[in-house]
Amino acid sequence: MSIKLIAIDIDGTLLTPERTISPNVQQTIQTAKEKGVKIVLCTGRPLAGVRAYLKALNLEEKGDYVLTYNGALAQESDSGKVLAHHTMSMDDFYEIEEMSRKVGVHLHTTTIDAMYTANRDISAYTVREAFIVELPLKFRTVEEMDKDLTISKMMMIDDPAILDAAVEKIPQWFKDKYTVLRSEPFFLEILNKSASKGQALKSLAEILHLEPAEIMAIGDNENDLDMIEYAGVGVAMGNAIPKVKEAANIITDTNVNDGVATVIQEYLS
Numbered sequence: 001m002s003i004k005l006i007a008i009d010i011d012g013t014l015l016t017p018e019r020t021i022s023p024n025v026q027q028t029i030q031t032a033k034e035k036g037v038k039i040v041l042c043t044g045r046p047l048a049g050v051r052a053y054l055k056a057l058n059l060e061e062k063g064d065y066v067l068t069y070n071g072a073l074a075q076e077s078d079s080g081k082v083l084a085h086h087t088m089s090m091d092d093f094y095e096i097e098e099m100s101r102k103v104g105v106h107l108h109t110t111t112i113d114a115m116y117t118a119n120r121d122i123s124a125y126t127v128r129e130a131f132i133v134e135l136p137l138k139f140r141t142v143e144e145m146d147k148d149l150t151i152s153k154m155m156m157i158d159d160p161a162i163l164d165a166a167v168e169k170i171p172q173w174f175k176d177k178y179t180v181l182r183s184e185p186f187f188l189e190i191l192n193k194s195a196s197k198g199q200a201l202k203s204l205a206e207i208l209h210l211e212p213a214e215i216m217a218i219g220d221n222e223n224d225l226d227m228i229e230y231a232g233v234g235v236a237m238g239n240a241i242p243k244v245k246e247a248a249n250i251i252t253d254t255n256v257n258d259g260v261a262t263v264i265q266e267y268l269s
Contacts, residue, residue, distance in 0.1 A: 003037060003267050004210055007067070007201050007227055008260060009219035010043040010053065011184075013237050016255055019132075021056055028261040029057050032268055040204065042067040042197045044183050044223060046112060046152070047080060049133030069110070069152040070183065070223050071200030072191050084203055086192035088151040092178075096154050096190055097142055099174060103166035105158040105188075110135070111149055118142050125157040125186050153191045160185035183223040198226025216267065218252070218260055220244060235263050 008014050008029075016022055029039055039059055043050055047068050054060050054077050064077035074083040088096075093109060097118060100107035106123035109116045115130050115137045117123070122139065130137035140146075156166065163186060174180070179191040197219075205215060213232035217224070220240040228234035229247050236248035237259045245251055253259035 002214065003216045003233065004214040005038040005040060005205070005208065005216070006032060006264060007040045007042045007197070007215065007217040007231065009197075009221070009224045010041055010045065010050065012220040012239060012255055013218055013224070014041065014053065014255075014260055021053065022258050022261070024258045025261045026057060028258075028264050032264055033058065035268060037268065038063075038065070038208070040065050040067060040201075042071070042201065042217075042219075042224075042227060044068075044070040044153075044187075044189060045133045046110065046135060047073075047075060048113075048135060051134075065204055067197060067200045067204070070179075070181070070189055070191060070195065071197040071227075072152045072195035073112075074200050074204055083207065084200065085150075085152070086195035088154070088178075088192050090145070090147050090149065090151075092192075093145065093149075093151060093154070094142070096178070099170065100156050103156075103169040105156045105163055105166045107154060107156050108137075109145075109149075109154045110152050112152060114138055116140050116145065116149075118145070123157050129155070129157070129187075153189055153195070156188040156190065157186055163188060181223045181225075183221055189223065196226050197224060198228075198230040201227045202230055216263075218263065220255070233267070 033039055060077050062078050066077045067074050072086045106119050108126045115135045117126050179196050181189050183189050215231040216233040217227040217231035218235040220237040234248045235250045235252055236245040238254035252263040
């Protein structure tokens, strides 16, 4: 069965370490789209932080899709129309914020149009993330948070060693209640239990009437794991973490050496 959709993670996969798309990867994706293959970027970023890459890859036309916030939000690329949005409530916010303080790490909260932090000593990782995803960063105390906010995800962030220790303190009931995943050594993402890249990819496949065997998914980190397991062809980057490589059907080259282009060219030649 031929590949009809390719789901591609952005950071550590599509992008080089310098956060650029190499000419080889760009041309390969263009060629795949011209052959009728749907290219879907799947990312923890919001749509604002993906727009430049969608434009560069000509993925803003009718019939193009993007999965953002690690699968919490599925959208049409051209219009931004929401197909599915798995959000969290303010009760979730209070519970997660309290847990972050118990385990001793920074936290920020992300909506469709902004990032919020209640930490007066704002984490450098939060500042970095706001810059990368192109969202305004707002300081609000817990009491000042707008109770009508629609929360897409929350993130515990800190130096890797501090975050490692914090993760060990998080109780199992919390991990059972939410989707909890490590997207970077310094990021622990917390989402609605129904949100993940794999679940979003499955929903999109059902809308498009595609079977898993017709889908390739390419990624490098823990938040890519369930979409790689769902796809008929799961691809781990050469720079992927061991857990992702173990789950994948194929290990391609690194993001330094155009691993995305290598595996797409292999399957579409």
